[in-house]
Amino acid sequence: MPAPAEGSRIAELKDIVSLALEEARQRGASQAEVDASLNRGLTITVRLGEVETVEYQRDRGLDVTVYFGKRKGSASTADLTAQAVRETVEKAATIARYTAEDPYSGLADPEMLAKVIPDLDLEHPWDLSPDRGIELARACEAAGLAVDARLTNSEGGSVNSQRDARVYGNSLGFLAGYGSTSHSLSCVLLAQQGEDMQRDYWFTTARDAADLEAPEVIGRKAGERAVARLGARKISTRRAPILFAPDVARGLFGHFTGAIRGSAQYRKSSFLFDAAGTEVFPKFLQIQERPHLLKALASSPFDAEGVATLDRDLVRNGVLQGYVLGSYSARKLGLQTTGNAGGIHNLLVSGSGHSPSHDELLKQMGSGFLVTELMGQGVNGVTGDYSRGAVGIWIENGELAYPVEELTVAGNLLEMFHAVEAIGNDLIFRDRTSAPTLLIGRMVIAGS
Numbered sequence: 001m002p003a004p005a006e007g008s009r010i011a012e013l014k015d016i017v018s019l020a021l022e023e024a025r026q027r028g029a030s031q032a033e034v035d036a037s038l039n040r041g042l043t044i045t046v047r048l049g050e051v052e053t054v055e056y057q058r059d060r061g062l063d064v065t066v067y068f069g070k071r072k073g074s075a076s077t078a079d080l081t082a083q084a085v086r087e088t089v090e091k092a093a094t095i096a097r098y099t100a101e102d103p104y105s106g107l108a109d110p111e112m113l114a115k116v117i118p119d120l121d122l123e124h125p126w127d128l129s130p131d132r133g134i135e136l137a138r139a140c141e142a143a144g145l146a147v148d149a150r151l152t153n154s155e156g157g158s159v160n161s162q163r164d165a166r167v168y169g170n171s172l173g174f175l176a177g178y179g180s181t182s183h184s185l186s187c188v189l190l191a192q193q194g195e196d197m198q199r200d201y202w203f204t205t206a207r208d209a210a211d212l213e214a215p216e217v218i219g220r221k222a223g224e225r226a227v228a229r230l231g232a233r234k235i236s237t238r239r240a241p242i243l244f245a246p247d248v249a250r251g252l253f254g255h256f257t258g259a260i261r262g263s264a265q266y267r268k269s270s271f272l273f274d275a276a277g278t279e280v281f282p283k284f285l286q287i288q289e290r291p292h293l294l295k296a297l298a299s300s301p302f303d304a305e306g307v308a309t310l311d312r313d314l315v316r317n318g319v320l321q322g323y324v325l326g327s328y329s330a331r332k333l334g335l336q337t338t339g340n341a342g343g344i345h346n347l348l349v350s351g352s353g354h355s356p357s358h359d360e361l362l363k364q365m366g367s368g369f370l371v372t373e374l375m376g377q378g379v380n381g382v383t384g385d386y387s388r389g390a391v392g393i394w395i396e397n398g399e400l401a402y403p404v405e406e407l408t409v410a411g412n413l414l415e416m417f418h419a420v421e422a423i424g425n426d427l428i429f430r431d432r433t434s435a436p437t438l439l440i441g442r443m444v445i446a447g448s
Contacts, residue, residue, distance in 0.1 A: 009038055010177045013167035016080050020064050021171055023089040029066040029096070031107050032089075033170035035304070036062050036080065040163050044133035046141055047156035054130050057162075064092045070101040104331040107305065112327075112337055113174045114308035117301045121294040122180040124208035126161045133159040140187045140215035147223030148191065150230060155188035155199070157219065161209070174306040182297065183209045187222040193230045198403075200225035200373075205430055207295045225372070228393070232405035234448040235394065241368035241421075242409060242440045243361060243395070246428045248374050249349075249438040253287070255413055256280075257344050257433070258381055260320065262329020271384030271414055272320070280320045281417050284351045287315035291345030298432040304342030312338065314347070349435040351423030361424050361439050363398035369445055370395055371409065384413035408446040416440055 013036040024032035041057035062085065065074045073096025077088045141157030160183065167177030186203035202221035204213040244252065256272075264270035272280065281287075291309035293299050300309055305327055313321050325333070326341030339345075356364065371392040378387035387410040394401045424437030 009165040010167060010179065013038065013165060013177055014169070014175055016062065016085060017167050017169040017175060019082060020062065020085050020089055021169055023086050024064070024066045024093065025171065027066070027089065027093045028068065029093060029171070030069055031067040031171050033065050033107055033168070033305070034062065035166070035168045036060075037164065037166045039165075041161060042128060042130070042133065043158065043160045044130060044137050045156045045158045046134060046137035048154055049138060049142070051134055052156060054133075062088060064088050066092045066096050067106055068093075068096045070103055070105050071096045071099045072102065072105045073097070073099060104328055106327070107170050107172055108307045108327040108337060108341075110172050112307045112339075113172065114176065114302040114306060116308075117176050117178070118292060120178075120292055120296075120299045120301060122178065122207055122299060123163070124181050124183075124210070124295075125163055126181065126183050126209040128159070128161045128209070133161075136185065136215045140185055140219040141189075143216035143219030144187050144189045144221075144223035145219075147220055148227045150191045150193050150227060151189050151223050152192045153190040155190070157187045157215070158185070160184045160186075168302070168304070168306050170306060172306075176302065176306070178301065181207055183207070183212060185212055185215055185218050187219045189219075189222045189226045191223075191226040191230050196230055196232070198226055198229035198232065200229055203430075205297065207297065211295070229391065229403045229405070232391065232403040233394075234406050235404055235445070236448055237444070237446050239442045240445055241365045242443045242445075243365055243368060243370045244438040244440065245370065245372050245392075246424075246426055246436055247430075248371050250431060250433040250435040251374060252413070252416070252438065253347060253349055253433050253435050255379055255381070255386075256287075256417070257314075257324055257347060259384075259413075260314070260323045262323055262325040262333060264381065265323055266329055266332040269382050271380075271382060271412075275320050276322050278320060279318045280414070281315055281318040282420055283318040284353055285315060285318050285420060285423060286313070286350050286352055288313050288348045288350070289345060290348055291339070293346050296346050296429060298344065298346045300345050303339045303345075305337070307337055307339040307341065309339045309345050317352070344432050347433040348427065349423065349433070349438075350427065355423055355425035355436070358424055358426055358437055361422055361437055362395055362400075364422060365395055365439055366398055367394075367396050369393075369404065369407070369409070370400075374409075379413070384415075386411050386413050386416065404447075406447070410444045410446060416443065419443075
């Protein structure tokens with residue numbers, strides 16, 4: 001995707017943000033903040049060797065928030081012309097004049113703003129032509145279909161490339177931005193044996209296309225996973241150990257971070273309400289936030305308010321160290337922002353001491369359920385009650401026995417966290433949250 005030099009894009013956005021801030025000042029705003037972004041992307045999907053979609057994407061956006069004392073107004077636009085910027089600021093100012101005062105509103109405290117913007121190596125443009133993208137998608141799908149004759153259909157091989165630029169500025173003098181990229185390859189295949197049909201997938205994603213796994217590897221993995229699900233059985237309801245594969249384990253920690261968000265805390269709508277300083281996990285479990293990892297998918301030098309992001313331990317030796325806060329929620333709680341306006345930046349889950357391999361975890365579990373995919377949204381963030389549809393593999397004597405389906409795994413998240421028995425050594429960096437295989441003691445498995 002040919003594009004202007006990144007420096008010119010950031011400079012363009014800085015001019016737009018500066019114009020909006022000046023317009024807000026002229027309209028009498030006591031404070032203002034502006035976020036401007038540009039995005040370009042290319043997505044290609046090939047199904048059964050034929051091109052299904054070639055989609056170009058160009059997005060732009062401007063978000064303006066102004067404050068008149070403690071009155072706040074926000075407006076946004078996808079038009080970055082000077083006239084549109086002025087009109088958007090005027091709309092935000094009009095809204096602010098009619099809103100109720102909120103004593104906790106306002107910009108981040110000046111001393112918390114990022115003073116140094118480190119280069120986190122987040123931008124690696126991929127000069128991906130449609131022809132080359134089609135070639136990669138075809139290779140990915142073909143490698144998967146070649147795994148087994150029972151792979152009879154496909155939802156396609158896909159290639160995606162995104163390039164973004166973002167600038168944030170506020171009336172405290174903060175003005176900074178950076179570019180980033182994200183690239184991925186994926187494949188979804190269907191296997192059939194008699195009337196039994198199963199679907200599975202695999203994917204790879206990275207900031208730098210050079211770090212993606214080969215398309216043939218992704219296709220083969222998708223094919224092997226789909227074939228492995230053929231002949232899936234239903235099992236009776238029981239209590240048994242559960243082994244969560246990395247891709248599903250990270251979802252559990254997504255529920256954890258949701259429960260310690262500032263909004264959940266000040267609304268008292270969390271199963272981890274007021275839990276800072278208490279033991280939430282076993283002593284061997286550690287959870288760290290590392291926002292400055294080079295090339296990582298959720299790295300950022302500052303958060304959505306311009307606050308400097310910093311390394312921190314969220315859970316140390318099983319004990320919750322604090323919450324995930326932006327400025328507003330921090331003020332509501334009488335605390336200080338943690339640089340998490342806009343979300344978490346690279347959450348890493350690990351275990352202290354020996355971290356067993358996947359095979360060692362199977363042997364440690366003995367007999368139980370290896371979960372490879374979860375369905376449904378049966379999670380209550382207030383009570384921690386957890387109930388999700390699941391498919392995976394039944395384990396007997398530490399060995400893969402047979403695939404299982406149409407099950408529900410149920411429990412309570414806080415009890416599940418306390419019941420973690422082991423953390424694997426197979427950490428996968430493919431999302432904001434990276435978690436290895438996770439072994440949890442007995443849970444309810446609802447079957448036939």
